[in-house]
Amino acid sequence: MSIQTLSDTTSLAPISKEEVGELPFYIAATGPASGPRWTLKHDDAFAVVDSLGDMGAAAAGPNGLFFEDTRFLSRLELLVNGQQPLLLGSNIRDDNSMLSVDLTNPDFLIDGKIVLQKDLLHISRTFFLWRGTAYVRLAVSNHADRPIGLSLSLLYGSDFADLFEVRGMRRAHRGSAERRTNGKDIVSLAYRGLDGITRTTTLTFDPPPPELSASEATYRLDLAPGQMQPIYLAIGCNAAERQQAKPFLKGLLEARRELRVRARDTTSVETSNEVLNEMLCQSAADLQMLMTETPQGRYPYAGIPWYSTTFGRDGLITALQMLWCDPSVARGVLRRLAAYQATRTDPASDAEPGKILHEMRGGEMAALGEVPFARYYGSVDSTPLFVLLAGLYAERTGDLGTVKALWSAIEAALAWIDGPGDPDGDGFIEYCRATELGLANQGWKDSFDAVFHADGPLAEGRIALAEVQGYVFAAKRSIGRCARRLGRVEQADRLEAEARRLAERFETAFWCPDIGSYALALDGHKEQCRVATSNAGQLLFTGIVRPDRAAEVAAGLLGPRFFSGWGIRTVAQGQARYNPMSYHNGSVWPHDNALIALGLARYGFKQAVDQLFKGLFDAASYMDLRRLPELFCGFRRQANRGPTLYPVACSPQAWASATPFSLIEAALGLELDPERDEIRLRNPRLPSFLDEVTLRNLRLAETRVDITIRRHRHDVSIEIARQQGEAQVAIVSSR
Template sequence: MPAELASTLTSIARTDEPAEQPFYIPMTGPAARPRRSLKHDDTFIVLDGHGDIGASAGGPDGLFNADTRYLARLELTLDDVQPLLLGSSLRDDNSSLTVDLTNPDIYEQGRLVLPKDVLHVVRTIFLWRGTAYQRIGVQNHGDRRASFDLRLAFDNDFADLFEVRGSVRARRGTGSSRLAGPSDVVLDYRGLDGVTRTTALHFDPHPTRLAVDVATYHFDLDPQQSTSLFVAVTCNAKAGERPGRFFRSLLAHRREMRRCTQGATSIETSNDILNEVLCQAAADLNILMTDTPEGRYPYAGIPWYSTTFGRDGLITAMQMLWVDPRIARGVLRRLAFYQARQTDPLADAEPGKILHEMRGGEMAALREVPFACYYGSVDSTPLFVLLAGLYIERTGDMETLQELWPAIEQALNWIDGPGDPDRDGFVEYQRASEQGLSNQGWKDSYDAVFHADGRLAEGHIALAEVQGYVFAGKQLAARCARRLGKAERADRLETEAALLATRFEDAFWCEDLNTYALALDGNKQPCRVRTSNAGQLLFSGMVREDRARKVAADLLRPHFFSGWGIRTVARGEARYNPMSYHDGSIWPHDNALIALGLSRYGFKHAVEQVFRGLFEAAAYMDLRRLPELFCGFRRETHRGPTLYPVACAPQAWASATPFTLLEAALGLEFDAARGEIRLRNPRLPAFLDWVVLRDLRLGSSTIDLRVRRHGEDISMEVLRRRGRIQVSLVLAQ
């Protein structure tokens, strides 16, 4: 995942290393209350368990839109006292957060005026179309009248997301606040980029008293009497525009969320906990999806990456390709639209490169950070070619292929041109500007690429897995070229892929380690380190079968496999740290891609082991939600996995992981040209007796399947078929 970000909580390092982390996300103390997140399109909100914003330390609270915070505080008190939490929960589809509160004992001049547990306060919060809606219901369950003030204190700083992450700015714009009537407050900020950003707060009914930073309601409630008030906070509301009514907007929001999931494959299994994991993952992916002019796009994660990321979108779309290929189409079309057309060193842009990250905040507009449209990833471009080929194999969508082919050719030209500056046949990176990311693979922490003695790799760096992406991408692009009648181009691409595979084996294989080097540095010296990068090579299909077997066996040994999953770096390597961001932690999506590779080479027992570890980890997680990453400590009996403190949750490719693991276990293959779905050497893990796939789609046809486990054997039953579609069970040694 994009990790301008984090690296390690502790480090092996040298005294000059912290200076290499300009986009590090600090963690200065524990969160006083757990956080909950909601998102709709380009807006997301982070609240604490009480439904407050900014009332407790340790969280990136706020209402955010386009990388700017539009509300930094919204705190509810009863007679100036914080209420007590009864409970809070997200709705199953992530459409709303409900918080139940009650009053503590409230005293006035030493006299108890309101005993605890008399008032029931229910806060219901959701996001829709740039507005945060909140209903606050209050009921008096006492036997006498309750008189009290309910206050909502609010404020904002219009902080850029990078400021929230810890960046310090020398100068900022100017802000103001004003009353716009008995029910409305407007907060403005005129940025240094010349853009005015506005937060409008609307209260219904009129507060008893309203100031520019607090709304006060006085209530006198008889026994069992209840009342409600509504708050709407809108980002950049147009002049005279009022937010929609609460209940009407909530129903419209939920209808929209249901509509967006129609047409995707649904899954049911014999394991209730896995069903919960899959339902949560699907709900998380649904809220991370964002409508863009080019199609729906999975934003990378909340809170730090709620925007278009190339690598994350491509891998998430790849993971979900069997479930819903429409995601891939939206990702490919959007990234083709933003493909680099010219050279820009600050943005690490070169013609043909695919976007790494885009940001809409003030600091990006002023180029205080280089991420307005930033191209500093070495793998987004080959992954774009790879996903395009997989999408065509999955769907046979010739219209989209013809639309995308010019972008595919430009990406291939970058791979063979600027992406390989010394023309040695390997795609390499070195940042073009000191403001850019020093490492530009998916492990992009400053210390993620190193030699066996711990020295950081320098110069133009060729990552192992990136060469695999190029290999697979060229093979698939060759098939696309043949579909378009470009036989000569197809032959050339196939030859280039074969030559790359041969060169790669010679340059990267480390016989004494029984695995492939992490990378080649600028002097063409291999980084002889055991890492999970070698596992992703299996997914690409580039490596020799005998060596793939050695890599797979090593990944399942205790120095790699913690019991919960495969670590990014094996225990015992120089920079191994189970609490680090990339040097010993466990990333669900990394394990998912490795599982696809293990399945590809027929190592189904290994797939089962990885699947079981991550499933059991998810069972311990809050909401059954796999986070971006977690710590790589060895599994201990009767204890869950150790969390990483600033991991995104939800996070797109982590949410897609359970679906990818199921794909790997079933050995799903799609042949659009023949109208056939194949299950190659399927094997269900021991915690699954059966799996039902409904509306598994190929072209305009769909099929419902039940796959059942009989010990180590599998049976398959077709439950329903619509259209012309074949399904087969392939058992091969």
């Protein structure tokens, strides 16, 4: 038996493309994790900076200023007398609108003697994004009892890397770049891409620096005791060189005003638990930051840094999670995805008429076809989720006008589900990528190795995922009810009958008595992938599960093989490819748990909802900013230790940020019925760490209401603190 050590790199065989699946789109982790980072976003621009407020000063990590999938600034480094300042502290405003960094000078030595001791200068560094421009303010204050002279330099540059280059892809050819100064206060960094588009970063300094080059600006400051000198920098992405940026303070006030307007009609949640309040406030702020104004309305971009763009599945699920507290998000998502619905067959983008977008990108590599994601339709679940959201939006709001306007898109989506989505006509929708460049797996677990058989081999051929059949079932039922309200009685009857037949076929084809759950998928030979996965929990969310089997599924999900103590793993411990450090085969995804919690509530398993809610709450209590990330590792919970983080998880990510609101919805059993003008709490129950929850500005048609729910051991009471409108509020008990 020979032992190969990791240091014996010459004998390690390279990993083949088949072993890593969609290797070009794999997010590599090739070195140690980068240090603490701060994230800001506004519409199509986002910035990732280190704790000092620098970009690119330290190796590793996707630092920089990004706009429409291109890095417009890869370096922004502050030096005082040629040295990096010392960090006092940095923090981001609670509403994510502004980053503040406090710095001071190190000891400055000449010939081994201290000529200026540390902590005499205070450098306040303030940073915010608004409308494609990064605004920076430096305020340098002298706290010494004597004058201080110093040089303050800003070093800058841009590689204009496509986001996929930042993720690790290499390109054989790139465009051309140039850098130049324009007058005494402007630097222009430009890149002429191979797609024929010129991308420009414009840096505007106020006041003009005495020394300005294409890569460095230097100020010579002479500060009297107590004197403060401000310096302003505006960094515009694709802005005209002489286009006047707003003054720093005016821009900041307008950016905050815009945030307040965006959040005005959203229901807010306050509880008796301060840690949960911090978690909810952070989630609300992250969701507002990720919202992007598009021509079709607000859209939650999926996550930072890798997914800050329109993703179909992510936007749809986030809108579903937020439907009870902010249905306007669903309206924007539905309109935008309808606008980009596929109308023709295109194998390169996995497009077929009626399919809903998976992802769209605005970078150079997408424009050139080096990646297939300019408009990419390689997801099997976005289309049924679109139909489902449309039906649930109509039920939540009574806004039949919007649904009527979308009806042709809904019917096209239904035609794809029953047509190209089911090429063999067996009643299940399936996927198989149209080209080798596309994603190998096209459900939400889209890693190359996420769909496999009980003994480990990967599933092959056209794959029918379990939860996707549930999405179709729920979609046809919800849009069938909507069709009936629109007077389309015959279509409603047909959709409801199709849903019933699908549920019957599904039980026969997917139930696995030996694992007490549903198969992960059927492969191309209609063989079951008999693997215990969290996909079955999402089936509870859709309502396709037979009641007599729901209890067995729920018990398994909350048992020790699945439940880590922090949440439900994607794959149960002991399965062939289980790995608690993997992306999809044993990790814990908050949004997955959120949908499972809603499913548990649907079937009346409120004690299980309590357990899941507490696990995720406890996990968030250990997280930086109380922010739930995209995912974390599935290691078993240990006393006096927090959960293990996943190194390249997006944070924030939209559907993870929406998770606390789904947990509140599941715990309270919220149902909002505009047709009956009723707000119902079905079997409401608060977990043990929560004595009281107040919902403010809960909206149903013309009604606005503030409700407080209080726990009394295993029961609750409600108090209506304020009400405008005639809707009835009631507790409903049912099995």
